[in-house]
Amino acid sequence: MPTSVCTAKASYKKLPGTLQLTDTHLQWTQDGKSVPSVRVLNADAASLFCSKAGAAQVRMKLALVGDDIGHNFTFTSPQLVALNEREKFKTQLTTIIGRNKGAPDSAAVRLPVSAYTHSASTSVANASPTKLSLSSSKPSTSRAASVSSSDNRATPILTGNDPAQDFRLRKTILLGNPELGALHRELVIGGQITEAEFWEGREHLVLAQAAAESQRKGKPGQLVDPRPETVEGGEVKIRITPQLVHDIFDEYPVVAKAYSDTVPDKLSEEHFWKRYFQSKLFNAHRASIRSSATQHVVKADPIFDKYLEKDDDELEPRRQLTDQVELYVDLAATREDHEETGNGKDVTMQAGRQRGALPLIRKFNEHSERLLNAALGDGPPTKRRRVEDDAQIDLDDLHDPELSTGIILEMQDRQRYFEGRKAANSDDARKNIDFGSIIQEAKTNISQWEADLAQLKLERKPGDAALLSMTQNVAARLDVRSKTNDLPNGFFRQMTTCQTAANEFLRQFWSATYPSGYELSTAVTPAQKAAKATKMIGYLAKTHEKVEAIVRAAQQQGLDANKIEIAMKPILTAVDRALAFHRNKKVSRGS
Amino acid sequence: MKFYIDNLPIIFPYDRIYPEQYAYMCDLKRTLDAEGHCVLEMPSGTGKTVSLLSLIVSYQQFHPARRKLIYCSRTVPEIEKALAELKRLLAYRIECAETEEGKQKERSFTGLGLTSRKNLCIHPEVSKEKKGKVVDARCRDMTNAAVCEKGRADPGSVELCDWHENLGKLEPGSLIPPGISTLADILQYGRDNITCPYFTVRRMLPFVDVIIYSFHYLLDPKVAEQVSKEMTKDAIVVFDEAHNIDNVCIESLSIDLTRPMLDSASRSIGKLGEKIEEIKTTDAAKLQNEYAKLVEGLQDDPQDDEVRDGFMTSPVLPEDLLNEAIPGNIRKAEHFIAFLKRFVEYLKTRMRVLHVVAETPLSFLQHLKDITYIERRPLRPVFSGADCGSALADSFLRFCAERLQSLIRTLELSRLDEHAALQKVSGFATLVSTYEKGFLLILEPFETENATVPNPIFHFTCLDPSLAIKPVFERFSSVVITSGTISPLDMYPKMLQFSPVVQETYPMTLTRNAFLPLVITRGSDQVAISSRFEVRNDPAVVRNFGSILVEYSKIVPDGIVAFFPSYLYMESIVAAWNDMGILNEVWKNKLIFVETPDANETSIALENYRRACDNGRGAVLLSVARGKVSEGIDFDHNYGRAVIMFGVPYQYTESRILKARLEYLRDAYRIRESEFLGFDAMRNAAQCVGRVLRGKTDWGLMVFADKRFARADKRAKLPRWINQYITDTGSNLSTDMALTLSKLFMRTISQNPNENQTGVSLWTLEDIEKAQAKQRAEAMAMEVERQANTMDDEDEFEDGGISDRMLADFDMDGGGWKSLQ
16 A cells, blocks of 8 residues: 555545545545545646635646646635645645656656656766767767667666566566567466566667666756736736746746745745736846836835846856866957957947847856756766867768778688688679670670561460460469468467467577677576576477477368468478587587 | 878878868968968868868978978967867877887977967966956066066065976976977976966977967067067968958957047056156166167067067057167156157047047048147247157157057056056057058047947057058968858958969869758748848848748757847847747757857857757757857857858948948959958858868758848859859748758758768879879870970969869769759
């Protein structure tokens, strides 16, 4: 039973009941019933709306992801208690919603929030500084570290570390991939191979899933700019949602400070926002140059005016910039390179003449920086004061592509392969020698083409024969095609299962036989591997029986056994090969 | 790779070479051999700097008389990049050298970069100063000869700079180990060894093989006198990114005076006067000495040379300096001060005028003479008569700057930054009395047309860029002027008054179109868009500009850079876009960064912009053509997948200075106003747009959003390597059409380039040899032909060779491409 965070009496669809928030769900149970009739995953909560403070009923509306209508709850306790209760729910849900917004598509991933955010934050933090070093043979080099590559390095290897997490990931994969799921059911649940064996060699799927899940949706880019709507009577209205409050506090710490200073001692929450939106402070925060025009309309406000800062519209920014920037983008260094000479710039080229636009421009830069820092952590990832790598001056396409360290294809009898190539090449070379004679020959060949064409006569009989054979061919193909699907569905599935299972055994066998490319599986000792190979051979040996069983069954059902044999032939060949290999190996080891 | 051009072995630090790089090096070598000047335009991003350095270093190392290389660039980031390229090149050369002796020769090759004290200071306190001027002044106070002498004789009496003192203990010429040091390297070396990086570079100048600094150090007489005096005549001078060189030339001889400056100058004069009175009572001999020295003619103390730079040197060009003793009437310090006072008062009176005045230096001097003559006579009974009066005013003015230097040195003043305004005034006096032609004085009482509060500015403006660069052309045998965008080529020799031996532009050889230039002339609603003054604030135009940004932010990955024609326009349009909700749409797709007035703040925005591009979040950078960002910052690869040029970056045509300059260009060089304005706008547009490419596998979109870009005369002024890829359809598009084309382009360019570039746009060693063999064969053929036909012209051979052949090749490519469309 999940722990309950808060509960309250509330009605839903006019039926009395209890609203309860646990750490995973928000649920509502009608009075007298034991099973909750509304049960919402916390991860599904998208936004929250509350009735006005002065309203007769204390209401709360929760909209869900992909469902804007959501659920309406009315708190039924006496007014004061209800308000209090709702406040509790509000704060809890606001944080949950805030978390959901930061999370990826929350509908797809349902997991305990705490574990989730943890892995996400670490992987993101790790991902940012890793830069992909691309080999110079790559046609178009981009400095942007591609997502997949950085994930591979940065995602912590979850396998084995956290069984619960691992299990969940595997389950998601199996659900997402029905074929794999079927195989899993067949083999693992059927008890033929163990769970660990099944996943061995499939670690990349788990990693990919973990990586996909740890991708967090970034903060949306827009500026926080609540625009008032005008309602009749010249009144303006601004809709305050918990989300907006959260954003405002985030964007303007000074408002958060004012809030903590004044609410609830000096002002009620409602009053606070009302006065804020009428204050000069709000106008200063509005991302509009026109706000300066409304300045005189705005009344002085003794509380908020205290927090008012001077407009940041000087040529030099108010914010102290102590950061040393990389020399390659250091514009100040150029300005200080020599004494200023010459006549002043004309009016249009003097930066910052539009005083009103400056705070706005600064706000853009700071907002962008904040968004970037939210995703990447503070400051440039690796503050390179000195430019060590000269990637910025290098022209990569001027390097020999041969010089890049590619992956050498390992193959048997390499020498012979190249010898063969060489022979072919020298053959070509010999042929190439005499262009003149070839052209000459070709010329003589076509010199009398008109006459030759006139002489060309086709015998009727061979022509007919050819046409007939072609028709037969087409007919045969049509026949085959119409017959292919004549196997009953269930029977066909049986064949497929048999085939995929055998394939899986083969995969296991070979991966146990040959040294693995994955570093991950090095933990397995040779002895274990040998044992596993033997086990797999045991399974594989049974494949023939299984196929025969299928064939027999087919015969009983009056199907064409031949066809099934043909279909299963490749897998049987592969199995035989594995068996032969295993025997030889045993023999060689024995001798 | 190593190959030969004629007999010169070239070491090129890559395995392959672009054909245009090879051609560029051939032409460069021709220039050096001929000891002449050249103008070369090489497409942006095709490795101009590395080709240039590779050839010149090969040339220097091959010829026994090592000609020094003076490499000038525009900005500190570019200086640092050039140094890094050089460092890499030398590392490669050391690796390639076959003998130990050869390796040693490469190792002893030294190259340094010079910038200001502000950028190179590592003194814990001084380096914290924000203003360059203050750093200079404080540094001088701790390092000038008099102070050093005093400090060494009596340790602790004055504050000295340890970093500077340590340098004195070292052998001149070996203040830093040989090799190439970037600015970052030299700072680190200074920190490690407690030596002053700035003076290390200054004192090493005579010993280095390559020096890299900004244009000003060679063109601005105030700086050049100090820094570049010792450069030998046979040095090779390179102006890289020289498309704006005419502006630097003009700036280095122009000066502005404002009323606050004059007030500050008055205060300085007062202080100087007090100081003189004080010294008269305490140390009269000092002034006497100075007087005696001035009688003999100015004799500089060479020891003190290097600390004087900038502040205390003459603002006029070396040949215009008077080689005479300072005239008698201002030899006495108090007399000089009296003159200064009068001169400043005169300027103040002039500034009270409330209408615009434009006059020549001659008429200014005449007026000055008329006014000051009346006042001066009672003071100076010796000089009676108008002629004497004028001679007096004249000589006072011409020697003003020089006399001030002497006085300041005598008085041993500290914190010279406080007297900066006075120095400006004296520089103004000297300039105005030295130059007659090619200059104009403009007094503007109001900042803008509709301003009501006067804020007078006295502009002394140079109109002729050839004046400042003339000494450079005269002094150095080879001057290379090069850039990615320096079209039309013949404009530069005309404006700068020199005759190049080689003048060349190279097309870009591409196996696939790496960039797509598009001209958007109207929005999707068919309203024409333009930054023309009359329509630029029209809501329809603003909205259409905005929708271009929004739409491109949706389809282009990583970084987008947008340029506006001016700060004023950018700032107003950003505000307007925000109010129209356009930026909200952009925020959905990308982060937004904007250039601000503060350089440091902008640098940080730029750094964040790059982070956003690296991270994949993507960002838009809004900045200004001819602004801080447009010069010297590269937007290659993911840092700029699209550049949008909003409007044509014309200069502000109402500017009186610009009008005067246009008039001068027309009268003196027959360059029409519209031609110059168009040329100037297009070179800046091309410069902005050209920064997206680096290397031939990089790609980018170039969007020109203004209906005026569609005109043939405008496009003709773009560098050919851009213009050649503007198709007829691509030159007149609406926003939606442009988007369709852009999407198509990005889809194709993102495919793996499977065609082999080698041999076409990339050459291996064999390809070079093939080209050379072909060239030789052609030359032979021509020789034969010439012998047969004696009537043939002499100089035709000189211009032939590789580039024409490449041209022909290229045209075929272009045609083929067009037919595919």
